[in-house]
Amino acid sequence: MRMRNKHRRPTPFRCSAGSRCSLSAVVWSLVGCVLILHLYSLVHHRDGVEEDVLVRLNRLPLIRELEEIEEETIQIPPPRKRSPRAEKRRPKRPTTLIDEFLDENSQIRHLFFPGLRTAVDPRKEAGNDSLYFYPGRIWLDTDGNPIQAHGGGILYVERYRTYYWYGENKDGPTYHAHDKAPARVDIIGVSCYSSKDLWTWKNEGIVLAGEETNLTHDLHKLNVLERPKVIYNDKTGKYVMWMHVDDANYTKASVGIAVSEYPTGPFEYLYSKRPHGFESRDMTIFKDDDGVAYLIYSSEDNSELHIGPLTDDYLDVTHAMRRVLVGKHREAPALFKYQGTYYMITSGCTGWAPNEALAHAAESIMGQWETMGNPCLGGNKIFRDTTFFAQSTYVLPLPGLPGSFIFMADRWNPADLRNSRYMWLPLTVGGAADVPLEYNFGFPLWSRVSIYWHRRWRLPDRWWALQ
Ligand code: DGJ
Numbered sequence: 001m002r003m004r005n006k007h008r009r010p011t012p013f014r015c016s017a018g019s020r021c022s023l024s025a026v027v028w029s030l031v032g033c034v035l036i037l038h039l040y041s042l043v044h045h046r047d048g049v050e051e052d053v054l055v056r057l058n059r060l061p062l063i064r065e066l067e068e069i070e071e072e073t074i075q076i077p078p079p080r081k082r083s084p085r086a087e088k089r090r091p092k093r094p095t096t097l098i099d100e101f102l103d104e105n106s107q108i109r110h111l112f113f114p115g116l117r118t119a120v121d122p123r124k125e126a127g128n129d130s131l132y133f134y135p136g137r138i139w140l141d142t143d144g145n146p147i148q149a150h151g152g153g154i155l156y157v158e159r160y161r162t163y164y165w166y167g168e169n170k171d172g173p174t175y176h177a178h179d180k181a182p183a184r185v186d187i188i189g190v191s192c193y194s195s196k197d198l199w200t201w202k203n204e205g206i207v208l209a210g211e212e213t214n215l216t217h218d219l220h221k222l223n224v225l226e227r228p229k230v231i232y233n234d235k236t237g238k239y240v241m242w243m244h245v246d247d248a249n250y251t252k253a254s255v256g257i258a259v260s261e262y263p264t265g266p267f268e269y270l271y272s273k274r275p276h277g278f279e280s281r282d283m284t285i286f287k288d289d290d291g292v293a294y295l296i297y298s299s300e301d302n303s304e305l306h307i308g309p310l311t312d313d314y315l316d317v318t319h320a321m322r323r324v325l326v327g328k329h330r331e332a333p334a335l336f337k338y339q340g341t342y343y344m345i346t347s348g349c350t351g352w353a354p355n356e357a358l359a360h361a362a363e364s365i366m367g368q369w370e371t372m373g374n375p376c377l378g379g380n381k382i383f384r385d386t387t388f389f390a391q392s393t394y395v396l397p398l399p400g401l402p403g404s405f406i407f408m409a410d411r412w413n414p415a416d417l418r419n420s421r422y423m424w425l426p427l428t429v430g431g432a433a434d435v436p437l438e439y440n441f442g443f444p445l446w447s448r449v450s451i452y453w454h455r456r457w458r459l460p461d462r463w464w465a466l467q
Contacts, residue, residue: 066404066426066460070453072379076100077107097382101389102353104415112136112389113413113421119146122200131199132458135388135423136411141193142202148191150410150420153229153284153394155239157263164263165193166230166241167393169206170418177222177248182351183414184248186210186221190228190241192264197467198396198406198459207265208241208258218245218256218272225256227332227393230263231287233314239263240314242285242295245272253279255297257315276321278306282331284394285310286365289337294365298331299323302349305330307366324369325360335365336395338403338429343449345375345392345407352414354386359449361433372433372446378453388453390423398459400466403429407451427451 076097100106119138120129139147152167169188176183187210193201210225211217219225224246232239238259245256254274258267274280275295283297293310295317308321330346337343342362348355359375362368376384383389390409398404407427413420431448 066454066457067428067450067452069378070455072383072453072455074108074111074380074382098353098386101386102414112411113419114138120199129456131197132456133199133424133454134456135390135425135454136421138419139201139422142200145203146419147193147201147203147422148188148418149193149422150412150417151227151393152408153227154396154408155230155232155263156399157232160263161196162263163195163198164204164230165195165201166190166207166228168226168228170420172418174415174417181248182250183417184224185417187219187223187225188221189219190225190243190267194264197464204264207260208243208267208269218254219269223247223252224250227283229283229285229394231285231293231314232263233293234291236313237261238313239267241267242283244281244283244297246281250281253281255280255283255295259315270315273316275317276306276308276319278321280306282333284333284335285314286335286337288365294335296333296335296344298333298349302331303327303329305333305346305369320366322366324362324367325371328371330358332392334392334395334408336397336405338397338447341446342369343395343429343446344369345395345449345451347387347391352412352417354389354391354411356385357387357392357451361446361449363445370446372449375427375449375451376453377450383453388423388425390421395427398463401460401463405429425451425454426457 074097076095100108101112114137116138119140120134121140122142123144141147148169148171149165149167150170152165155164157164169191170185172185172188174183174185189206189209192204192207194204195201210221211219212221214220226244228241228243230239230241238261241258243256245254246252254272256269256272258269260267275297278299280297280299281302283295285293285295287293293314294307295310296305296307299306304326305324306321307324309318311318329349331349332347333344335342335344342365344360345357347357356374357376359372360369361372374384376387379388387409390411392409394408396406396408398406405427407425409423411421411423428450429447433446433448
């Protein structure tokens with residue numbers, strides 16, 4: 001016999017006397033709601049898929065070859081012979097490819113940092129190699145010097161039909177400010193390169209220079225200037241640069257702002273600040289279709305990202321700010337938009353050492369941001385787990401090729417930062433995300449972001465026809 005528990009408190013879901021529905025009715029309504037939501041998301045997703053199929057059909061001849069999976073094998077070299085005494089004194093643990101990558105004396109260093117002989121050189125009649133990107137190789141400008149634009153980003157200026165690539169000029173000696181400090185190069189400044197074809201780059205010089213003598217200046221050479229990004233303000237007609245400004249110990253954790261009349265500078269440095277009163281390290285800015293621009297930065301000891309709109313003149317942040325990817329410890333944000341959805345690639349926080357990239361998506365730029373998993377495809381597992389031994393810095397939309405982007409990343413060389421390499425790879429948006437999303441009952445709402453490994457690739461002919 002079932003005993004009634006006299007002490008049981010009435011559930012707030014109970015119906016009025018005489019009705020037997022109570023809890024079960026509520027449960028069934030909830031189940032109904034969940035089913036309706038599932039149906040909605042399925043239809044929504046189907047719409048997305050159909051649209052996506054159309055776009056994919058459209059761009060099939062354009063980028064099919066770029067979406068091919070290219071495998072890569074790298075063997076860890078056999079350990080160097082050591083004397084039995086040395087082995088006993090300090091037994092050597094097995095090395096990983098990341099150890100090899102970080103070891104400046106590795107026998108396979110040339111695989112990660114190939115020498116000048118194989119440099120991409122736009123001055124040469126390159127024959128078959130012309131216009132081909134070779135991720136990781138030295139890339140020369142039109143004067144024959146290695147391009148110095150690390151942690152950079154690209155601005156396309158319609159009026160001049162020209163791309164401008166801004167980045168850190170790290171063309172100085174690498175050293176450590178003290179025992180525990182990360183490898184660094186004195187601030188030289190922000191370089192700018194211009195190009196019509198994204199392959200041939202002319203050096204436009206240093207558009208924002210480091211400060212040689214004034215020790216109190218934010219950009220004094222002993223400080224840190226990283227990840228400069230430039231956007232154009234249609235209202236003021238000015239080019240605005242935002243950058244990460246820090247001291248050698250990364251405790252200042254601020255953003256710096258500079259402005260110019262021209263894309264090729266000179267940029268006037270205005271000031272630095274902690275946006276919204278918070279620490280700001282790796283950062284980027286993003287200009288939306290409606291002209292509103294946003295700052296995205298790693299904060300709270302890099303444990304989360306903050307995002308917020310800039311003022312109309314792009315010279316400051318507004319009061320609005322949202323914390324996103326809280327507790328996820330992500331940095332190196334690179335944000336882009338496709339078919340009304342916002343996407344972002346981030347890295348983990350391991351200094352100059354490479355780690356796994358993640359793709360995120362959001363319907364509103366201020367969040368909720370969801371994580372969709374590792375976007376890297378091809379190469380081999382260690383390539384994919386290390387973002388091809390590189391770290392995100394920018395994602396460039398390719399006008400005329402909907403859903404196609406260039407993923408720009410830095411293959412940092414902590415032993416010799418000036419000799420870090422650029423990893424440009426094709427990025428596409430399409431197909432279902434392969435990680436169930438946290439906030440949508442496990443249904444993928446967004447398309448997959450895919451970054452394809454290629455040893456050598458070029459922009460498709462159709463893109464060239466549009467130029
Ligand atoms: C990782 C960041 O993404 C880089 O920009 C740089 O700040 C290094 N850390 C310094 O260790």
